[in-house]
Amino acid sequence: MAAHFCKANNVTTANVSLGSQNTALHYSMVKFDIAWENSWRTVTNESNYDGCWVFVKFRKKNTYAWQHATFNYVSPGTAAASGHTEPSGSTIKTAADGKGIFIYRNAVGNGNVNYTGAQLRWNYNADGVADNDSVEIKLFAVEMVYVPQGSFYLGSNGTESYHFRRGDKDTCFEVTSENVITVGASASNLYSASPGTLQNGTIPALYPKGFNGFWCMKYEISQQQYADFLNTLDAATATARTPFGFSSGTHPNLLPNQPERALNGMSNDDVLSLLDWSALRPMTELEYEKACRGANQAPVPNEYAWGNTTIEFIQNPTDFGLSTETWASGNIAYNQSAPMRCGALATSTSSRQSSGGSFYGIMEMSGNVYEMVVSADIPGRTFISKNGDGYLGGASQNFDVAEWFNGSPGFYGYRGDYYAQSPAYYSYAAISNRVSYFTYYNNSRLAGGGGRGVRTAE
Numbered sequence: 027m028a029a030h031f032c033k034a035n036n037v038t039t040a041n042v043s044l045g046s047q048n049t050a051l052h053y054s055m056v057k058f059d060i061a062w063e064n065s066w067r068t069v070t071n072e073s074n075y076d077g078c079w080v081f082v083k084f085r086k087k088n089t090y091a092w093q094h095a096t097f098n099y100v101s102p103g104t105a106a107a108s109g110h111t112e113p114s115g116s117t118i119k120t121a122a123d124g125k126g127i128f129i130y131r132n133a134v135g136n137g138n139v140n141y142t143g144a145q146l147r148w149n150y151n152a153d154g155v156a157d158n159d160s161v162e163i164k165l166f167a168v169e170m171v172y173v174p175q176g177s178f179y180l181g182s183n184g185t186e187s188y189h190f191r192r193g194d195k196d197t198c199f200e201v202t203s204e205n206v207i208t209v210g211a212s213a214s215n216l217y218s219a220s221p222g223t224l225q226n227g228t229i230p231a232l233y234p235k236g237f238n239g240f241w242c243m244k245y246e247i248s249q250q251q252y253a254d255f256l257n258t259l260d261a262a263t264a265t266a267r268t269p270f271g272f273s274s275g276t277h278p279n280l281l282p283n284q285p286e287r288a289l290n291g292m293s294n295d296d297v298l299s300l301l302d303w304s305a306l307r308p309m310t311e312l313e314y315e316k317a318c319r320g321a322n323q324a325p326v327p328n329e330y331a332w333g334n335t336t337i338e339f340i341q342n343p344t345d346f347g348l349s350t351e352t353w354a355s356g357n358i359a360y361n362q363s364a365p366m367r368c369g370a371l372a373t374s375t376s377s378r379q380s381s382g383g384s385f386y387g388i389m390e391m392s393g394n395v396y397e398m399v400v401s402a403d404i405p406g407r408t409f410i411s412k413n414g415d416g417y418l419g420g421a422s423q424n425f426d427v428a429e430w431f432n433g434s435p436g437f438y439g440y441r442g443d444y445y446a447q448s449p450a451y452y453s454y455a456a457i458s459n460r461v462s463y464f465t466y467y468n469n470s471r472l473a474g475g476g477g478r479g480v481r482t483a484e
Contacts, residue, residue, distance in 0.1 A: 036286075036369060037062040037078055042165045045145060052151030053098065053109070056082055058165055060129065061140040064372055066387065067131040072320060074386050076244060077130025079168045079481065081305055081416065082148065083258055087160035092258040094305065094416025095163070096124040098147035109147035116141045122484055124149070125305035125416050128170065128241065137374070166254060168304065169244040171388050172483065173313075176321025177202045178236060180216065180312065184327035186453065187461035190315070190402075193217040198325050201312065204237050206230060216402075218460065224403050232410040233402070234309075236316030239483035242309065245368035245389050246397075246478050247300060249273070249282035249289045255300050256280050263423040269296060269471050284347045288365040290395050290445070290476050293469050294438050295424060297398050297477040302414035302425035306479030310409065311399040311460075313480060314441050318392075318457045320385030328456050331384045331391035331442075332357060337452055340366060357382040358393035359445040360452060365394050365476070366445070392455040393447075395476025396440035405434035411482045444474025 038061050045055035060078060067075035082095035099120045100108045110127070112118045116139075117132040127146060131139065155161060180190035181198040192199050193215030201207070207229040208215050218224040229235070249272055256264040257278040264277045269291035275281040301307055309317070318331045328335050340356030343366075351367040357380055359366045369389050372381040384391045391397060400409045410429045419426025431437055443455040454461055 036064070037167045037169050039165055039167050041142075042163070044161075044163060047157075049157045052157060053147050053149050055111075056095070056146045056148050056163065056165065058144050059140070059142040060144060060167055061138065062169055063138050064136075064369075064374060065131060065139045066136040067134050068136075069134055072386050074172045074174050075130050076169065076171045076387060077128050077241075079126055079128055079170050079241065079304075079306070080146070080165065081126035082146075082163050082165050084153070084155070084161050084163045086155065087162070090260065092164070093153060094125060095148050095150070096152045097127055098149050099124045111143065111145035113141035113144050115139070116144070118144070118146070119484075121305070121413075121481070123305070123413070123415070124152070125413070130172070164254075164258065166304070168251070168306075170241040170481070171244045171386050173236075173240050173242055173317050173386050174321065175237060175239040178316045178319060178321045178323065179325045180315050180458070182325035182327050182329055182456075182458045184325075184329070184456070184458065186328060186456050186459035188218055189458040189460060190216060190218050201235050201237050201316075204231060204235050207235065227404055227407070229402055229407055233407055234313055234409075234411045234482070236310070236313040240309075240313060241481045241483060242313075242317050242386075242388055243306075243478035243480070244387070246288040246365075246395050246476050247292070247297065248285065248368050249287050250285035252289050252300060253280045253282040253285070255303055258303075259418075259423055266422070267296060267299065269293070284367075286349050286351070286367045287347065288368050288390065288395050288476055290365050290474055291471050292475040292477065293471045294398060295469050296471070297475075298425040298430055299418055299423070301479040302427055303416060303418060304479060305414045305416045306481050307411070307413045307427075308398060308400055308430065308438070308477070309480040310406070311402055311439065311441060314391070314397060314399050315457055317386060317388055318384045323385060325458075328453065330358070330456055331388075332379045332382050333385060334379065336379060337455075339449060340371070358452075358455060359390070360393055360443075360447055360455070361449050362445040364445065392442050392457070394442075394445055396444050396472070396474045397442040398438055398475070398477035399441050401436055401439050403436050405432070405436040406438070408432045409437075413481055444476075446473060
């Protein structure tokens with residue numbers, strides 16, 4: 027049995043191995059250490075915490091195809107234990123579908139974390155692996171932020187283009203549940219002057235509105251994450267999935283040119299396929315506003331992700347393009363030749379404004395690369411809160427979650443704007459601005475195209 031570790035953004039894993047095997051119950055323990063920077067857990071203000079989504083890919087000896095491992099899941103409230111080993115100071119929570127686990131602080135605190143000796147029970151029999159099969163594994167970790175349940179506002183009472191508002195007057199709209207939202211011109215309705223189709227109908231109960239809790243990637247998809255993804259595909263699919271030749275090396279050992287930099291030049295299919303493979307899902311535009319603004323927060327007119335209208339373009343970089351890249355000043359990547367490093371503005375002493383962080387500590391939600399979101403217009407309303415299953419489908423190895431796209435133009439759009447935008451258009455990066463909302467399903471690659479994933483909390 028062999029193992030590999032992977033790194034993305036500020037998270038590192040080490041000492042990945044397959045430990046003890048139980049042939050009676052057909053499971054093995056996946057052992058690893060994990061560390062990441064600027065971690066927190068708080069019970070005041072935002073009352074949230076960060077963590078990591080950890081999942082494993084495996085392949086049998088003398089085969090090429092990488093498959094997704096299933097971890098042991100035990101329903102909450104039952105007597106049986108999960109079988110996992112939690113490092114001191116951490117909590118491990120398995121997703122109900124077994125596709126991965128969340129690991130995070132078990133108590134209030136902040137700073138860097140380094141958890142050693144984690145063990146996950148892999149029910150290999152459920153994945154078609156026999157007791158005497160030889161397998162190779164790869165462990166992946168993605169930094170995430172928990173966005174707790176709570177009411178929040180859409181729109182800011184500002185002047186953002188095509189912003190969400192109440193139906194009867196131009197003021198913000200409060201989301202108080204995951205129930206059906208009626209779209210129209212009445213006081214209790216949601217409305218937008220969008221050139222799309224947000225003036226009528228209903229947004230179904232199954233469409234994620236952001237009221238319920240969810241996990242959101244702390245950073246945008248990085249070059250390293252995407253290279254790790256490509257290296258588990260077959261060579262032809264990896265070639266077709268590679269945007270703008272961002273990497274060097276030879277498949278299956280592609281090396282990103284700037285591993286920690288946010289990846290640009292992605293199409294919708296590129297983003298969705300990575301999310302399906304990671305057992306995550308895309309976020310809706312309502313979830314985007316919640317993740318930026320926070321629950322029970324009075325909106326600031328025309329605010330950016332950091333909660334006010336103070337905007338300063340990044341300048342004077344140190345170690346540009348390296349893992350140590352920092353910027354002397356600024357809180358948004360605008361008027362640049364390339365995206366900045368994921369989390370480059372966040373330090374142990376930075377404020378929400380200087381780091382460009384959202385209310386919950388999610389980075390680069392305004393600027394850097396576009397945030398791909400599911401539209402609340404009629405085309406996107408068939409979307410439901412369904413996570414990827416870790417597998418791609420068909421000869422093209424594309425995402426295959428049917429509920430993620432119904433073929434209609436306008437199903438997806440973008441928020442947050444991107445790095446090369448002229449300063450004259452800085453208002454495009456405001457939380458509630460929908461002007462960058464493309465009215466077609468973009469299966470071509472855009473220079474500013476990027477994104478991040480979420481996963482419904484359980």
